[in-house]
Amino acid sequence: MSIRVKASPAIEILGVGDQVAIGLRSLPLGLVKSFPYHYERHVKDQISNTEARLIEESVLYLEPESDGAQEDVGFVVPTRDPNPCDLKRTLASIRKFSTCAPLVVVDDGSKNGDEVLRLTRSYGGSYVRIPTPHGPGFARNTGAATLINDIIVFVDSDVEFESRQLSTVLALFEAQDVVASAPRILSKSSRSATDLLRDTHFELDMGPVFASVPSPYVPYLPSATLCVRRGAFEESGGFDPTLFLGEDVDLVLRLHRLGRIYYLPSATFFHKDTPNPLRAFEKSFRYGLSYSDLHKKHRDRVHTLPLTARDRAIFIGTNLLIGPDLTAIVKLLLRLLRILAHAKRLGVHLDRGGIEIATKAAYKDVFREISELWLRVWILPLVLASLFSTRCRRFLLLSASIKYLRWRSKTQEPFTQMIASDIGYSFGVITSLVLGAAQEILA
Structure with a gap:
């Protein structure tokens, strides 16, 4: 696998040919003056500080290239009362990517635990049951503690993906300072493939633009699918088990202190979502409830509006x-x-x-x-x-x-x-x- 650092199409905003002018952000002119539009470099181990700064400002972006090689990856699937068909599709996606990668399904107090156990074993996974529900953060930590792989991939039990898409997300870890990455999550409720690629109002969709995270463009990454370097995950303390909501935002903000985090929208995963106004109200209300707890833990980085x-x-x-x-x-x-x-x-x-x-x-x-x-x-x-x-x-x-x-x-x-x-x-x-x-x- 390899990564290329390339100039972003977004820098054509002023139609200036081979020069760059970023109008909506304040950048030192030395970083952007006469910066070549066709800039491209293969990354071997480290992204330079200047390149990282320009990636944060969306002047550059990363383009991972997968050659079919697989990283040392383990999978954690937290679940509670899943739809068996959804869980089956998730486990099938993982096994299409790798038939032998460690797979841990953590059952957070499901009522249909026997069905979850049967499906897990049918796909060669390990089953861990938590008798009383403790929340998704606790379940993910429990699963991660059983793995020794270099990279942990957290996948919700209603997510589907193609092997090639996951490979490109994992390719970002070729840069040694990358501690986490994630794909774009699209709603599977759309009627056609064309609809899936449009800008939709879906809470887990962080948009079509590559970004360094956190940034004004992508403030956090949802944990529906999140790839994390195990060493950084352990050093950060993992998910906060006391947070039943917003635990993914909290983890990303703590991981950012340890290294770089990237969002790769060219890799698209699909999440089950049923259009329903009442369900949409309930989900968004729960997301909003996490604001106060997150603001207390990260006062300087969590705002209702990205303004000073x-x-x-x-x-x-x-x-x-x-x-x-x-x-x-x-x-x-x-x-x-x-x-x-x-x-x-x-x-x-x-x-x-x-x-x-x-x-x-x-x-x-x-x-x-x-x-x-x-x-x-x-x-x-x-x-x-x-x-x-x-x-x-x-x-x-x-x-x-x-x-x-x-x-x-x-x-x-x-x-x-x-x-x-x-x-x-x-x-x-x-x-x-x-x-x-x-x-x-x-x-």
Whole structure:
């Protein structure tokens, strides 16, 4: 296996040929000035610090190449009351990848434990039963403790994948400083292969862009499928068994202190997901509930919005002075000016086409923040505030319109399910904050 470091297509954002200008991020000009667009290098053992910095800023990306060789891999499948058909498909995917790799199925107090045991043994796996449910983190730790392999692959019991896709994810470990990696997780409920490759509103899908994790683009990796170097997993302490929610976010933030973590969207795995507004509300509510616990453990790295305190103060202040809708326009103009300033300092000439591309980039970034972050996290307070404020009503209408247009163009999911998911997450975050504040007062 080998890895190539390549220039990302994202750097064509300004249409500048063989020069790079990153408009939405502040980078030392020495890192990007006259950086060749066709840069490519094979990695043998180590990614250079400069390359790693540019990967973090999405200037470069990694392209693993699998030659069919298999890493020293062991698999852990945590489960509780699984659908036998789903579990069978998961175990079959693992055995197609390797017929002899250690496989541990950890049964976290399932009622149908005999069926789980039968399926596990039929695929040559080891069965570990926890009589009383202790949560997914505890189950994964229990399974990992039985393995001695260099790399542990955690796979949920309703995930399917192709062997070639997993091989490319594992190829990232050729770089010795990589401690974890993960593929893109897509919903299997979509109707066709074309739908699966579109941007869908699915909680486990971290998007189509390669990223260093955590980053503003990919803040964490879901544990539906997560590959971890065993030494780093043990040094980090593994999953926090006290967290029934958000344990994957917590682990990734602790692993990041030990090495590099990468998200590889070119490798796609499929997760069983049944479209249902009530189920979407419940799942998103549970995700939102984890916010308070995560914020206590990682105060400097977990925020409801990826903004600094000063940015949040400015945003709120401008909302009060000129209204939320005009604030969005002001933010759009400021980001566009920032792109043009970067281009000028780099000596890049922007023609009309380049300016149009830069404007679309700024527009997409600003309104993604409005439609995705503000509506998803703060939709309930915004609806309540709109009952008393004309400005909040305008902002809610603007945000909902953007959300609707994005939904029509980029997802096959029912609109009611997407709204239920957003409301559930917002309700979960607010409940988490209230409960967290109450605990601190009582303490």
